[in-house]
Amino acid sequence: MKYLIARVKFVWRTRGIPGILLAIWRRIVFYGFVFPYSMAGHLLARRFRKPKQPDFSFRGRTYEYLYHPHNFTWNNERTVEVPIVWESVRSAAENGKRVLEVGNVLSFYYPISHDVLDKYERGEGLINEDAFYFRPQGEYDIIVSISTMEHVGWDPPDEPEPEKIRGSLLNLKRALAPGGEMIVTMPLGWNPEMDKRLFSGELPFDAEYFLQRIDAKNRWEEIPKGKARGSRYGKPFHAANAIVVGIIRNP
Structure with missing residues (x-):
């Protein structure tokens, strides 16, 4: 509810009554048409x-x-982010390791038992804290995040803070146990400030890997960093056309 109120205030402040009406209309369209399409589309896509x-x-x-x-x-x-991250989470859980997910994503696809840090989403077992200030009660062997960190310090209701993503990653690194690893996936082209810092080497990744969507059937392939530079969100294909998989390690 807190997040919803913040969103309404932001839309009111930036777009006024037309923005509020548009948001309501979008909800009607989603639940009346898009959700049924989602279920039918799933069957047809397979x-x-x-x-x-x-x-x-x-x-x-x-x-x-x-x-x-x-x-x-x-x-x-x-279609590629979730399998990559889930394999690491599944393996860690099977070996009794502590897992933290930043951004509540995996629970929509698999049964989970690990901790989930999500600033806005409410639900049983969710930790509603900001990644920038998060202080865990213990260390984690693996921390993962799927298409979440690109929103930090960029999307409303947060105020623009381009440096916040780097600070949040460094803060999360402190929560890693010795020998621990963080896996972060982010779409390119969504947050130009994130892209700029990624390609200038300002983000604290120890390793970076890139995948690119190659056709309308949503097939993907691994590509070098240089080829990923300048990737656009929503062009030529829907949503992300390239992603980064960033790795942060605690030796």
């Missing part, structure tokens, strides 16, 4: 859009594309 080769490669490993009705994964970057 039958007609799934590539003949249902796998993709990343860092020498093979993953299966994710097809799921939540968030239309057959037509965006979730």
